[in-house]
Amino acid sequence: MVRNSASRYAASIGLTIAPFATLVILWWLLRLTGLINPGLLPSPLQVARTFWSTLTGGELLINIAMSVVRVLGGLLLGTAAAVPVGFLIGWYRPVGRLLDPLINFFRALPPIALIPLVIVYLGIGEIAKIAILFYASFFAAVIVMYEGMAAISPIYVRVARTLGATDFEIFARVMVPLTVPHMLVALRVALGVCWATLVAAELVAAQQGLGAMIQNASAFFDLNTIYLGIICIGALALLMDTILRRLTTRIVGWQEKIER
Amino acid sequence: MSANAPALERLRFENISMQFPTDRGPLEVVHEVSLSIRAGEFVSLVGPSGCGKTTLMNMAAGFVKPTRGSVTLDGKAIAGPGPDRGVMFQEYGVFPWLTVEENVAFGLRLKANRKPAKERAEIVERYLKLMRLWDFRKAYPKTLSGGMRQRLALARAYAVNPDFLLMDEPFGALDAQTRSAMHDLLLDILGAEGKTVMLITHSVEEAVYLSNRVVVISARPSRVRSVVEVPFPYPRHHALQETPEFNELRASVHELVMREYAAQEAQRTTED
Ligand SMILES: Nc1ncnc2c1ncn2[C@@H]1O[C@H](COP(=O)(O)OP(=O)(O)OP(=O)(O)O)[C@@H](O)[C@H]1O
Numbered sequence A: 001m002v003r004n005s006a007s008r009y010a011a012s013i014g015l016t017i018a019p020f021a022t023l024v025i026l027w028w029l030l031r032l033t034g035l036i037n038p039g040l041l042p043s044p045l046q047v048a049r050t051f052w053s054t055l056t057g058g059e060l061l062i063n064i065a066m067s068v069v070r071v072l073g074g075l076l077l078g079t080a081a082a083v084p085v086g087f088l089i090g091w092y093r094p095v096g097r098l099l100d101p102l103i104n105f106f107r108a109l110p111p112i113a114l115i116p117l118v119i120v121y122l123g124i125g126e127i128a129k130i131a132i133l134f135y136a137s138f139f140a141a142v143i144v145m146y147e148g149m150a151a152i153s154p155i156y157v158r159v160a161r162t163l164g165a166t167d168f169e170i171f172a173r174v175m176v177p178l179t180v181p182h183m184l185v186a187l188r189v190a191l192g193v194c195w196a197t198l199v200a201a202e203l204v205a206a207q208q209g210l211g212a213m214i215q216n217a218s219a220f221f222d223l224n225t226i227y228l229g230i231i232c233i234g235a236l237a238l239l240m241d242t243i244l245r246r247l248t249t250r251i252v253g254w255q256e257k258i259e260r
Numbered sequence B: 001m002s003a004n005a006p007a008l009e010r011l012r013f014e015n016i017s018m019q020f021p022t023d024r025g026p027l028e029v030v031h032e033v034s035l036s037i038r039a040g041e042f043v044s045l046v047g048p049s050g051c052g053k054t055t056l057m058n059m060a061a062g063f064v065k066p067t068r069g070s071v072t073l074d075g076k077a078i079a080g081p082g083p084d085r086g087v088m089f090q091e092y093g094v095f096p097w098l099t100v101e102e103n104v105a106f107g108l109r110l111k112a113n114r115k116p117a118k119e120r121a122e123i124v125e126r127y128l129k130l131m132r133l134w135d136f137r138k139a140y141p142k143t144l145s146g147g148m149r150q151r152l153a154l155a156r157a158y159a160v161n162p163d164f165l166l167m168d169e170p171f172g173a174l175d176a177q178t179r180s181a182m183h184d185l186l187l188d189i190l191g192a193e194g195k196t197v198m199l200i201t202h203s204v205e206e207a208v209y210l211s212n213r214v215v216v217i218s219a220r221p222s223r224v225r226s227v228v229e230v231p232f233p234y235p236r237h238h239a240l241q242e243t244p245e246f247n248e249l250r251a252s253v254h255e256l257v258m259r260e261y262a263a264q265e266a267q268r269t270t271e272d
């Protein structure tokens, strides 16, 4: 039994790693064939070496930490604001109808388009970056929240009412549990948007962070570091998304089907 | 339900009509229905699918108001849903985020009928065992079959002990054996506590077996086509269903109902 679950665990890890390993091998083979000028395509080994030296040198960790803190800060502030707002406009349908076009406008507007404006108003400090990420995650999350709420079947509220629930009890015991799955989806969607926006923001205006690291490296034509930065961003985004997905399975395992 | 029950009127539909707006103009679903249910009475409504039975129940529950006419409970117009009327919905409405036992305990945690933890646990245990769901008490509804969900909804409705039960096809998803066990359970509960029941069903047999009166509803729009008194005294037992008297009555109600099903069918083919 134990053995069985352990070997299943190993198999699942193997299945996760295999595609990435294949990708690295293809990359390495591509370089060996010489189809692409070796000066334009670093080898996996070179990138790994850069990884090690920047890691031990400390600058990689600082860049990662800067980026992660910004993403988490913007994400948490943005979704924290989006949840109550999504609740309100999901609950009071007329308000929702009124705000719907506005919210869709701001959601459709890529946050990156606002970066120059934010730089003008807020400069290039941390406030500016958090502000843009707040914007990005807020609109992504609010729309998921309120579309999720609109899709909630009224039967549960009706059942609760016939059992004698007050408005507050309906809110706390029915609406909140029913919106938790939507909050988690909102968080995941916002997370994706946040990473995209952050890197753009750091490319334009930052001293530190993975985006800045890539930008600086590109000035020196340092392809190893550029590749390293790209891989780090992908890996971190994937890691955070995986954590959220696990959390989702854990918290809302009661759902008939879980969005993955 | 018993012969000496006071004939106090509880629920009253007074000349009600109901129209729903649709793309093709207003659709009349209920037409001038008058009906009253006395305290302790068990009244069943039978009629073809789509004739407006659930709409009538929603009025009694307080979810919709009739376009014309009035619905009163104990002489007062029904303003909204409340814990005095327990509702068993056609689509169950089992809470998916709660386990089986939490579903049953839900009503008992609300201010309106809060019970101390110990008493709550006893009530939950009692109904889960009666519904044969005890072994599944920790499971989430997504793992339950349709019939189990229906029994869970029944347990939840019974647990808060309302004295007026509105039940919309509450046994439709059950197999014959379970269904008959549920009939006896309901009769037991009613016999012990003198509740009033309005039951919607497609089973004439069930209606005749359980009720004081069976109301045959016409094809849409709903009208009261006929009201059949069921003379058999309570407590009733299964043996009743084998008697010639029972079968005679069942056959005559069946005949009335079939006529309405045929009318509904004709209506549907001309509509399409
Ligand atoms: N909110 C609504 N808006 C428009 N039409 C409605 C609405 N609710 C019910 N109807 C219509 O009213 C009619 C009666 O519906 P109702 O649910 O009361 O039928 P029913 O007798 O309970 O049927 P069944 O036995 O299939 O449950 C149907 O034709 C339905 O389409």
Ligand SMILES: [Mg+2]
Residues within 6 Å of the ligand: B053, B054, B055, B090, B168
């Ligand atoms: Mg119905």
